[in-house]
Amino acid sequence: MSELSQTSSLIFQKLRNRFLIVNLVTIVMIMLVAFATIYTFVYRQVHDEIQMDLERTTNMYQGERSNAMPNRNPQGNGQPPRNDMGGSDAPERSVSFMVLTDSAGTLVDTESRFDMTEERYAEALALAIKNGNASGSFTLEDNRWTYSRVPLNDQIMYVFIDTTSREEILTTLIYAFLAVGALMLVVLFFFSRFFANRSIQPVREAFDKQKQFIADASHELKTPLAVINTNADVLLASGEESIRSQQKWLHYIKSETERMSKLTSDLLYLTEMDDARSALVHSRFDLSEAVENVMLTMEAVVFEKQLSLQYTIEPDLSIVGSREQIVQVTMILLDNAIKYADTGNIDVSLGRYHGEIRLDVTNSGEGIAAEHLPRVFDRFYRTDPSRARSQGGHGLGLAIARSIVEQHHGKITAASTVGEQTTFSVHFPV
Numbered sequence: 001m002s003e004l005s006q007t008s009s010l011i012f013q014k015l016r017n018r019f020l021i022v023n024l025v026t027i028v029m030i031m032l033v034a035f036a037t038i039y040t041f042v043y044r045q046v047h048d049e050i051q052m053d054l055e056r057t058t059n060m061y062q063g064e065r066s067n068a069m070p071n072r073n074p075q076g077n078g079q080p081p082r083n084d085m086g087g088s089d090a091p092e093r094s095v096s097f098m099v100l101t102d103s104a105g106t107l108v109d110t111e112s113r114f115d116m117t118e119e120r121y122a123e124a125l126a127l128a129i130k131n132g133n134a135s136g137s138f139t140l141e142d143n144r145w146t147y148s149r150v151p152l153n154d155q156i157m158y159v160f161i162d163t164t165s166r167e168e169i170l171t172t173l174i175y176a177f178l179a180v181g182a183l184m185l186v187v188l189f190f191f192s193r194f195f196a197n198r199s200i201q202p203v204r205e206a207f208d209k210q211k212q213f214i215a216d217a218s219h220e221l222k223t224p225l226a227v228i229n230t231n232a233d234v235l236l237a238s239g240e241e242s243i244r245s246q247q248k249w250l251h252y253i254k255s256e257t258e259r260m261s262k263l264t265s266d267l268l269y270l271t272e273m274d275d276a277r278s279a280l281v282h283s284r285f286d287l288s289e290a291v292e293n294v295m296l297t298m299e300a301v302v303f304e305k306q307l308s309l310q311y312t313i314e315p316d317l318s319i320v321g322s323r324e325q326i327v328q329v330t331m332i333l334l335d336n337a338i339k340y341a342d343t344g345n346i347d348v349s350l351g352r353y354h355g356e357i358r359l360d361v362t363n364s365g366e367g368i369a370a371e372h373l374p375r376v377f378d379r380f381y382r383t384d385p386s387r388a389r390s391q392g393g394h395g396l397g398l399a400i401a402r403s404i405v406e407q408h409h410g411k412i413t414a415a416s417t418v419g420e421q422t423t424f425s426v427h428f429p430v
Contacts, residue, residue, distance in 0.1 A: 008207060012200055012203070012204055012207075015200050015203070016193075016196045016197060016200050017196075019196040019199060019200065020189075020192050020193055020196045023192040023195075023196065024185070024188065024189065024192055027188050027192070028185070031181055031184065035177045035181065038173075038177075039170075039173060039174070039177065042169070042170065042173055043170060046166050046167075046169060046170060049166065050146055050161070050163050050166060053161055054135070054146055054147075054148050054159065054161055055148075057096045057159055057161050058148050058150055058157075058159045061096075061098045061111065061157065061159050062150065062152075062157070064111070065100075065152065065157070095113060095114060095161065095162035096112070096113055096159065096160060096161040096162070097110065097111060097112030097113065097114075097116060097121070097124075097159075097160050098110065098111040098112070098157060098158065098159050098160070099121055099124065099125045099128075099157070099158040099160070100152075100155055100156070100157050100158075101125065101155065101156050101158070102154065102155055102156075103154055103155070103156065105125075105129055105156075107121065107122065107125060108155065120140070120141075123140060124140055124145065124147075124158075124160055125158060127140065128147045128149065128158050128160075131147075133149075134148070134149045135147060135148045135149065137163065142164075143162055143164045144162070144163050144164045144167045145160050145161065145162060145163065146160070146161055146163045147159060147160045147161075221260060221263065224256035224257070224259050224260045224263075225256075225260075227252060227253075227256045228252075228253050228256050228257065231249040231250075231252045231253045232253065234246075234249050235249050235250070263396070267396070282320055282321050282322055282408075283320065283321075283323075284318050284319070284320045285318060285319070285321070285323040285326075286316070286317070286318050287317045287318055287319050287326065287350070287357065287428075288313050288314060288315050288316060288317045288318075288350060290323055290326060290327050290330070291311075291313055291330050291348070291350050291359065292311075292313050293327075294327060294330045294331055294334060295309070295311050295313075295334075295348060298331075298334050298335075298338070301338060302338060302346060305338060305341070307338065307341050307344065307345065307346055308344070308345045308346065309345075309346050309348070310345060310346070310347050310348070311347070311348035311349065311350075312347075312348070312349045312350070312351070313348075313349070313350045313351075314350055314351040314352060317350065317351070317352065317357055319357060319408070319428050319430075321408045321428075322404075322408075325404045325407075325408075326404070326408070328400070328401075328404065329401045329404050329405060329412075329426065330359065330361075332397040332398065332400060332401045333359075333361040333401060333424050333426070334346070334348065334361060335397070336361075336397060336398065336424070337361050337362070337363035337422075337424075338363070340363060340365050340366070340422070341363040341364060341365050344363070344364030344365060345362075345363070345364050346361070346362070346363045346364075347360070347361075347362040347363075348360070348361050348362075352430070355430060356427050356428060356429060356430060357427075357428040357429075357430060358425055358426065358427050358428070359425070359426040359428075360423055360424070360425050360426075361423065361424045361425075362421055362422070362423040362424075363421060363422055364420065364421045365421065365422065366418070366419065367416040367417050367418040367419055367420055367421060367422050368414065368416040368418070368422055369416075369418055370416075370418075373414050373415075373416060376398055376414050377398045377399055377401075377402040377412065377414075378395075378399065379395065379396055379399040380395040380396065381395050398424075401426075405426055405428075408428060409429055410426060410427050410428040410429065411426075411427050412424065412425065412426050412427070413425050413427070
């Protein structure tokens with residue numbers, strides 16, 4: 001049993017880990033798609049703004065060249081121009097400069113909005129020429145520059161704008177995504193682990209119930225088989241005796257065989273209820289008449305045990321379902337009440353209460369302790385195993401009753417006062 005428990009624990013651990021991995025991979029993929037979408041949107045917006053600033057700056061410098069202003073810096077001495085260029089025309093956020101070359105690529109003229117040396121003009125021009133494209137970007141002294149090349153007659157104008165701050169936005173966004181993603185993965189790992197345990201819990205409970213069911217069924221079958229085997233050995237050891245003289249042992253074998261037959265029939269019935277949900281045709285029938293017929297049938301059994309049977313049945317109550325199955329539920333509850341009533345009364349009532357039809361079966365007796373009530377409808381469960389076996393029970397009757405009632409969209413409950421009485425109630429929707 002310990003090896004089986006270890007194996008089952010290992011299986012559920014693998015199932016939980018698999019669920020956890022699938023969950024995390026799914027979440028990571030969703031996060032990657034979301035982050036990629038956001039980054040693509042911001043990237044395009046930033047580069048569109050850069051392109052617009054570059055076009056405005058290029059148009060500004062082209063306009064100034066076309067005006068042929070006299071106070072230009074033809075030698076490219078790195079000093080800002082002396083004329084007023086109309087700061088309101090320049091893009092407000094742009095730090096820019098312009099380099100003018102001849103067709104051979106020789107620097108002819110420069111212009112800038114800030115102080116620059118001839119070396120920086122030359123380096124920027126060399127990088128732009130090396131790039132070879134009409135527009136592009138490069139890094140110069142830890143700053144990011146974007147340029148545009150514009151032909152002007154027999155000259156070429158290169159316009160450069162500083163895009164460091166806007167490129168840093170994209171870098172910061174990537175770092176933010178990485179930080180948020182790492183934090184979210186840690187949080188989601190623990191959440192996923194928690195929900196993975198919650199998700200496999202019903203599977204674990206079903207597995208444990210099935211394991212317990214197999215153990216209980218094996219135990220129930222073991223006792224009659226042992227009795228049959230023992231009595232068969234007695235018969236074999238007395239081969240010269242007549243059948244009449246060995247009749248006692250044959251009766252024991254027959255009794256245990258019938259017990260096994262009843263047990264296997266109940267097990268098969270429960271399996272059919274669980275799997276096929278019953279193939280019986282449901283139709284409207286008179287519930288009051290069906291319950292009253294059961295009372296009349298069981299009166300002799302109640303009288304034999306010297307019990308008092310009282311029943312109150314409201315007439316003309318009908319439900320949609322299987323008459324045979326509901327009769328079986330009533331028989332199970334009444335038989336259960338007779339077994340455990342000892343001496344006293346059995347009360348049965350059927351009526352309409354608060355918009356539902358309710359069947360109550362009450363017996364006086366020892367009652368059921370509160371800790372047992374939640375499990376009385378479980379298969380093979382007994383509050384007093386030794387007493388139940390002596391009375392021929394297997395602990396399947398109430399499980400069958402619950403399965404039938406649930407199939408009819410109703411519910412069955414139990415209430416008890418220890419030392420006084422126990423009541424089983426079946427609630428049917430109208």
